[in-house]
Amino acid sequence: MSQKVASEAFKISSCQVYWILHENPNQTKTYKKQEGKITAEMTTELLYFIDNKSTVTLKEMKEFLEEKFQIKISCQSISNLLCDMDITWKQVTNIPASWNKEDLLTQRANFVNRHGLDLDRQVVFVDESGFDLHSGRGFGYAPSGQPAVLSLVPRVKQITLIAAILDSGFVYHEILNANGQMTKGVGSDEFSLFLLALQFKIPNDSIVIMDNVPIHQGQQFKEVKKNT
Incomplete structure (x- = not known):
């Protein structure tokens, strides 16, 4: 052809x-x-x-x-x-201006200078946070011109994660109210029990750093701090 x-x-x-x-x-x-x-x-x-x-x-x-x-x-x-580069568009987290006031920045710098992490003792950071396992995301996909909808489930009790972390990673944690049966929120008693268990996971002379929320206070909490 x-x-x-x-x-x-x-x-x-x-x-x-x-x-x-x-x-x-x-x-x-x-x-x-x-x-x-x-x-x-x-x-x-x-x-x-x-x-x-x-x-x-x-x-x-x-x-x-x-x-x-x-x-x-x-x-x-x-x-x-x-x-x-894996840089994505997401909801902005607003940081209050008060967090970056000059006097507060100075206090932070002074704290680091006085209690630097280059110590002969282990520094342990402890904190707790609540989670709703049924919470939905704030953004979603949908065809142009149509709203992104999410079917909500009835409100359930939160679980609480209490964790202790070192500069090398997590050392101990507890999950409270995993079955959703607790009738009240996490308080000073639960946090005190966590600290009692934590003392066997870290060196005796460790420095434990926490914030000053109400559940980190109370008589039982003070007794635990005194004896651990």
Whole structure:
């Protein structure tokens, strides 16, 4: 069959027929990936930019890179880069301004200087947190123009995790109200029992650091601190 006849029979051009006839079936096709516009320096600057302002938009990132490096780049390219670096868009956690007042920062620095972690004694951090196992996420996917809905379950009692952590990782933990049968929340008594069990997991001269919430007080708690 001639190239002309094949072209008419398969409704393709003579040029395509020629390349099909002369193509090596055993040859592996390789495609050279086009070099991207975003360099390592641009990536570093973009990370600093995001770190200083987490609520920045793709448009603002685009304008920042174009102005700083005198290039043209698309929002999609930036979105792909963020995806490659596993940087995602999520709900913002608001940090009160009072947390970063100058006097409070000074107190933190003084505490670290007085009670630095470079001690001959083991430092143990202890805290507790409640969890609702049936709570839903704040964001969800849905077709454009339609709301993302979530079917809620009846409110149930929370479980509480109490944990002790060292600079090397967790050393001990307890999960309270795992069966949902407790009639009251976790209080000073439960926390005191945790500390009594913890003393056998850590060196006797360890330094235990906790916050000053009400359940870390009370007469029984004071007795435990005195005797452990």
